[in-house]
Amino acid sequence: MVINKSAKLAAAIAVMLFGMSEPGDGLRVPSRSFRVFGDIDTFKFPLPPNVNPGGLKVSVCPLMYDKKWAYSVEIDDGPTTTLTVTQPLLAKYSFTTAPPGIKGGLRMPFVGGAAIYPFRIGTENASFLNWDQVHELQSKGWSILNHSYWHSGYSWDPKGALSADRLRDEVFWSLSIIAAETPSGNAPTHFVFPNGYMEYKSVINKFGILSASRVAGNKLVGSFKDADRLDIDRNYLDESVWSNSANPLDGLPTNPKPEQMVIDFTHGTDGDPKSANYKRWIERLSWLERQFGSTGSDTMWCAPTDTVIKYRLAAAYSKVTITGHNLVVQVPHEFANSALTIKIVGANSKYMASWQRAIFDKHETTWWTTPVLTQRGFRPPVPRVKRFYKGIINDMDFNPPIDLAAIRIRQFGMATNAEMFVEIVDPKNVVTKLKIYNESTNWGVWHLIPIVPNKEAIKIKSIHLPKGTSFKELEIWTATDVPS
Numbered sequence: 001m002v003i004n005k006s007a008k009l010a011a012a013i014a015v016m017l018f019g020m021s022e023p024g025d026g027l028r029v030p031s032r033s034f035r036v037f038g039d040i041d042t043f044k045f046p047l048p049p050n051v052n053p054g055g056l057k058v059s060v061c062p063l064m065y066d067k068k069w070a071y072s073v074e075i076d077d078g079p080t081t082t083l084t085v086t087q088p089l090l091a092k093y094s095f096t097t098a099p100p101g102i103k104g105g106l107r108m109p110f111v112g113g114a115a116i117y118p119f120r121i122g123t124e125n126a127s128f129l130n131w132d133q134v135h136e137l138q139s140k141g142w143s144i145l146n147h148s149y150w151h152s153g154y155s156w157d158p159k160g161a162l163s164a165d166r167l168r169d170e171v172f173w174s175l176s177i178i179a180a181e182t183p184s185g186n187a188p189t190h191f192v193f194p195n196g197y198m199e200y201k202s203v204i205n206k207f208g209i210l211s212a213s214r215v216a217g218n219k220l221v222g223s224f225k226d227a228d229r230l231d232i233d234r235n236y237l238d239e240s241v242w243s244n245s246a247n248p249l250d251g252l253p254t255n256p257k258p259e260q261m262v263i264d265f266t267h268g269t270d271g272d273p274k275s276a277n278y279k280r281w282i283e284r285l286s287w288l289e290r291q292f293g294s295t296g297s298d299t300m301w302c303a304p305t306d307t308v309i310k311y312r313l314a315a316a317y318s319k320v321t322i323t324g325h326n327l328v329v330q331v332p333h334e335f336a337n338s339a340l341t342i343k344i345v346g347a348n349s350k351y352m353a354s355w356q357r358a359i360f361d362k363h364e365t366t367w368w369t370t371p372v373l374t375q376r377g378f379r380p381p382v383p384r385v386k387r388f389y390k391g392i393i394n395d396m397d398f399n400p401p402i403d404l405a406a407i408r409i410r411q412f413g414m415a416t417n418a419e420m421f422v423e424i425v426d427p428k429n430v431v432t433k434l435k436i437y438n439e440s441t442n443w444g445v446w447h448l449i450p451i452v453p454n455k456e457a458i459k460i461k462s463i464h465l466p467k468g469t470s471f472k473e474l475e476i477w478t479a480t481d482v483p484s
């Protein structure tokens with residue numbers, strides 16, 4: 001990898017310039033974040049020995065596998081049926097890794113993204129996913145999307161308005177906790193607006209989130225260099241809405257435009273094969289496969305929303321050349337966390353046949369999809385936090401004192417306390433009572449009492465916790481100086 005120092009300097013200047021004007025809500029995003037880049041990552045792939053590099057023409061395909069359009073499914077709020085019903089249902093249908101009209105691709109199942117909020121994940125309420133199930137979805141090609149921490153905020157009543165601090169807590173802690181629970185340590189790059197509440201928009205932009213979706217957002221058609229990626233449209237397929245039209249193909253394009261992106265969304269699919277909902281999904285997915293999938297034109301790429309957006313950013317801002325006997329791909333570091341499909345014209349297919357997993361036609365055109373260029377993805381925000389303790393609820397002393405970033409308490413069952421407080425004691429014996437943010441008595445929640453990012457971490461030497469049989473588990477999060 002090559003670090004381009006002048007690009008780094010340009011990025012520093014860009015930060016200075018853009019730092020002066022804070023973006024407001026509704027501001028179009030891409031120009032601010034992406035006109036100037038930081039480091040450029042360079043990847044070199046040696047060509048097969050017999051290929052003459054002289055006459056080759058290379059380009060990056062606008063979508064993976066040189067497909068014409070992209071389809072995604074988003075399941076909101078983390079119901080367990082995402083894994084038990086929706087994932088296997090989608091996986092019955094497929095497209096291939098070959099460009100349209102070319103043979104030799106691998107079968108790829110339809111996949112989606114689970115938009116989760118950590119308030120309700122891993123609570124032992126069997127209706128919601130736990131982290132093992134989240135990882136199982138990821139191992140099956142699904143993505144985890146960020147749906148805030150508590151899922152708060154709405155705009156249909158003034159009572160639903162959130163403070164700037166609360167919005168920051170929602171985004172900071174969902175990013176930090178999902179990253180901590182994910183083996184790669186990366187945070188999700190796609191956000192789903194809870195309750196369609198758009199006040200999140202400027203906050204997620206500041207946290208560097210790449211894309212966001214809601215019902216009644218903008219349709220993405222063609223190159224989206226100028227489109228608003230922080231407000232992408234999606235089809236609303238909850239049964240209460242969908243049953244009104246009862247049309248299996250609601251919101252699907254019969255003649256997709258080049259590079260169009262279509263997102264379906266629901267809070268869960270009905271697992272009963274006899275239900276109208278299940279049957280309608282079968283009709284929808286089999287129509288997609290027949291028209292645009294492995295048994296049809298094979299022009300559709302099905303991938304989680306974040307994967308599509310990451311691909312398109314990498315493709316839009318990358319440069320591919322032949323240098324010496326190498327295929328050279330250059331991508332801004334922040335967009336290098338994607339695979340890319342590269343089209344090579346002029347190489348004799350006889351020599352390309354054994355190269356990587358290339359797919360080619362009879363006319364000296366080769367398509368090759370790189371591996372994900374770099375595994376280093378979207379890091380959680382600063383201040384970086386880490387889980388210092390997870391276990392039974394116990395009053396505790398810390399020697400040396402710790403830098404408290406947040407406390408999480410898992411509640412399962414009705415709260416017996418009228419009010420919930422945590423007492424913290426600093427090294428000078430000053431006691432502070434921290435009230436719990438959300439006094440929900442629902443079954444199965446992970447309460448969060450955040451300190452950072454709105455305040456500095458607090459140095460404490462003791463902690464005293466609420467007593468009550470409904471409080472099952474404790475997590476203590478500390479702030480660290482060293483981002484990794």
Ligand SMILES: [Zn+2]
Pocket residue numbers: 076077147151194195
């Ligand atoms: Zn939701």
